[in-house]
Amino acid sequence: MRVGLITADPGHPVLAATAAVLRGRGHRVEVVGPGEAWVGDVCLLKARTDQALALARELESRGVPVVNSAAATELCQDRVRMAELALAAGLPFAETRSAGTPGQLVDFSYPFVVKSRHSRRGDLVARVDDAARLCELAERWPDEAVVTQPFLDGTGWDQKLWVVDGRVFAARRRSELAPPAVGAGPAVEWEPPADRAALALRVGEAFGLDVYGVDLLDGPAEPVVVDVNAFPGIRGRAGAPEALADLALRVAAGRGR
Template sequence: MRICLLTPDPGHPLLAATAELLAPDHRVESLDPTAGHAPPAELLGPGPLADVYLLKARTPRALALARHLEECGAPVVNSAAATGFCQDRTGMAELARAAGLPFAATRTAATLAQLPDPDFPLVVKSRYSRRHDLVARVDDAAQLHALAEQWPDEPVIAQPYLANTGWDQKLWVIAGQVFCARRRSELAAAAVAPAPGADAFGPRELPAERADLALRVGEVFGLDVYGVDLLDGPAEPVIVDVNAFPGIRGQAGAPEALAALALYAAHHGPAPRVPAALRVPGALRVTGAPRVPGQRSAGR
């Protein structure tokens, strides 16, 4: 099989480890979809397409290339539609809440200065997710005004700030396998000191209902490789973000799961994995690759 990594960083630990697993029996190559200005057909060059493409890039050029590949019949993981849908945090929140997922209440404004009736503290984020975008906790009007001066034309969303332990719960899923960790929150107050051992958060500590919630996110958003950021709300965990094809660093078994997914997609062809909001009623839904033999999802 010929597997192509669509990424500007093929040396990323997850991709490099996956490529090493595949390399003995398969041809693994990479293509930077963000380079240059050539249209997708010229970027691909002559010759046959790869058997599967792993899309670890989210720029407009990367999405255009992924759409072109799908139109040519090549399987792309994740799909261009699902990847693109996760870039708009307004659409993300609307889809999640419409599907009954416990997503944080989200308001949208054309700019920070136009944010209606802010209730502090709150979290503001760029509406469109990208590298080095705006993500900040705002405690009062003075902080909001200062941010508005720094980001005068930025479309934004606002979510209520949820008091928490100072640690984000990171859940990652690859073809139905759930991985998890706690990471120090960039938005936590400096005075919040984590409890001893609070960063230890492996699959055995993940409640089954949270693993099930992570899997439900993939069904709703049409994703096979994705991340879910959770915070503990007053009554239940609250989703604050969904990411298509995140880094998933340092998770034992993740490269094996990604390699198995790549081979599955290469053998079975493109799967119609699109966000629920874009699906045609009655269309076939494919749930993705089976789990790697001998491994179990967290919380199962």
């Protein structure tokens, strides 16, 4: 099989490990760039830029299967569309509202959460406890389109679930919204209860994703999904590269049928 990677970082740990597994099984793995008349059996879409999505759509138009599809990947970049789809599917997703720019946020009860509407590396994710914090964000992100979510009490950790072709991997990590005094920290091993794993699988069905991450609030409340990510890093999860390699080959074989 000939497997393509749409990525700006082919050395990313999960991609490099997956490529090593595939090559060890006798398959070809290549980085696919824009403008190439690439012909292969399947592509893995790790990048999420406009250029990467355009390339994925062009490959799909030529019959090359892309994991995840360009449409599913693009949907996960828009937190408003993400929330609408999740709620329509009956998933317990955090209430998400489009709110213009940080400087346009008025009449909110503190604390609340503000996030970039368009999910990307280095985007805005912040807890707003008072007007001073809101003014700070408005100065730093004056033109950023944002959404708001209610701040939900938790432990300062997030439940991170990653799914590859129906296999669930998990860990707990310090929340981006944890107070600065708590500090950051490495992920810790965590075995998700059956209901959390089942919820993660439901997310994939609703969003049309094969490789994705689900962030759940860690706390006493019922499970609440706060974000969905197409093709996350899945760093340090034993078995993830092999699962990703198996997925690529399964999709490629399905194309042949």
